[in-house]
Amino acid sequence: MKLLPFIICLGFSLAACEREKRDFRTAPVSEESQEKTALVSLSPGSSPPEQEVSGKARSFEGNAYHLSQGKRLYAWFNCNGCHANGGGDSGPPLMDDRWIYGSSLENIVQTIREGRPNGMPSFRGKLPDDQIWELAVYVRSMSGLEPKAAAPSRNDDMHPLPSENRMPPSSPVPGGSASPSATAPQ
Template sequence: MKWAGTLTILVLLLAACEREDRQFRSDPVATETEEKITMSAISPGSSGPVEIHTGKGKEYEDNAYHISQGQKFYVWFNCNGCHFNGGGGSGPALMDDRWIYGGNIENIVQTIREGRPNGMPSFRGKIPDDQIWEIAAYVRSMGRYTPKAAAPGRMDDMHSGPAEQRRSPASMNEGGIVPPSAEMPQ
């Protein structure tokens, strides 16, 4: 009798378990989000620029699986060829608090998708949209803008600082503003 009750409870518990639903196959390259973001506070008229966010960024930034996938794609698509391990090289550093085109995930997605003058190529039509979002989430994790529970583990041995999930959270510096760390010494 005890075994029947225990077995019934075990079956009910297993039936109640719900795993995270993951999509293992990417959407086709042609399916992109329609984020409308601004790169500058300058706009015609008295009102500021209008931005439209789909909210898709939050889905990727707080999810450890998406960030770890982004870490893998960062290496696969040779982002470290220009940005090295986030410390900069021929491309800008991704670990500091200076963002030329804005440090929000939507701005980073737009930079990857459309490219930027003087070096950043456009990956529109070459990388599926969800993989671009995952790379952008990983780039944000390099700068400590994601929760510690979602931050990926270190995979490079060359960085002298502590791993990303062991650093204190950073404050966001929007694009166009030069942080004190980047100002010329007096």
């Protein structure tokens, strides 16, 4: 009889456990989002051009994990080869406020996915859809269009000085004034 309450307690504790739900990466092409974006605001008639977006951008914008993954992918796929750390070289700069094909996340995804004339290759079918979105959100963060709290910082090799933990120790800098609490009688 003492075994029955133990079994009941064990059953309740197992029923209370809930397994963590994770989103795994999708197949490269089968789950590709469909974005129909306009590159310009011109259209015939008085209404703006029709656009259809999947809403997938909401889960990537401002997400620190996706931004850091995009930064990693940017280095892995050698985007520096054409965009030179975002400053532009044979490819256009990514740090300024002028975007040839639009600065919305959907437009950047389309540029990476479809490619552009005169140099930008198409990555359709070569990268999973989530990786394209991560690259796009990082590219967008280079020009300051993502929240500073989520955006990854520059690499140590892009700073003019060595990283802080590699600097030689220095003595305190003299100067300044003592705080009012330090000069008050004790």
